Amino acid sequence: MSYPIPPDEELRLAALYELELLDTPDEAAFDRITRLVAQILNVPISTVTLIDAERQWLKSRVGMEIRETTRKVGFCSHTITLSEPLIVEDASQEPRFAQNPLVTAPGGIRFYAGIPxxxxxxxxxGSLCAIDTKPRVISENELAALKDxxxxxxxxxxxxxxxxRERKSRQASQQALKAFHQAMESQIERRTRELNLVIESAYDAYVSIDAKGVVLD
Structure with missing residues (x-):
């Protein structure tokens, strides 16, 4: 099975990896949402799905035991290429998904609604998904709730x-300040060595005085 590749795939993956959400433990911030999706839309399955290079990984899930699938069988692989929700009322009648093993399996997916x-x-x-094992039509109120x-x-x-970004900005500032200090110290050491060399090799007398005319060296 094939799936569409977004034109900004490299940038998309870079942004996903920067988030460091893949392969992380369950979090209440996401689990609350999938539970609400299941309750409000009255569906048995809901997920927060992230689309990796070759897999879809479920950051949060209700009604599913698996944590990931290959990207080629993922409905969300199609959702991320769209600027609007992907609504599939009966996947068994949809040419893109009719032969999908997630559809043909016993109790397989029939209804799917995904928001990028x-x-x-x-x-x-990735996408927020509402999934049912029975064909259905999503109402305007249900779709509005899913979007919210x-x-x-x-x-x-x-x-x-x-x-x-703030953390990286602070780290970059600290590194820049450290590099500046190191450069200044290096410059001072170099100038000191040069001055000492001039003094040691000079044929003339050298006198160091301060601003008040007091002899220092």
Missing amino acids: LLSLQGLAL LAAIVTDEIHLRERLI
Whole structure:
């Protein structure tokens, strides 16, 4: 099975890896959202899915035991290429997904609704998903609620991005200051050596005085 590759794939993956969310423990900030999706939309399965280079990894999940699948079977692999929600009312009748093993398996996926989760730069990192094993139609109110919950997940991601940038900015400033101090010390040592060499090799007398005319050396 094939899946679409976003045109900004390299930038997208770089932003995803910078977040350091892949392969991390469960977190309440995300688990609350998937529980709400399951309750509000009355679906048995909900996930916060992140799309890695060759897999989809579930940061949060309700109603699923698995933690990851290959990217080629992931519905979310399609969601991240869209600027709008991906709604599949009956996957068994959808050409893109009808032969997907997640659909053909007993009790497989029929209904899917996914909202892209975007970085601060607008790069799609994954999606918030509502999944059912029965075909269904999503109402306007349900879709609006799913979008609102996806916005909360996105806000959490944006907060982490800002914190990471601030941390890196502080580290860069500290490194720049350290490099400046080292450069100044090196310059002072070099000038001191040069001055000592001039004094030691000079044929004339050398007198060092301060601003008040007091002889120092």
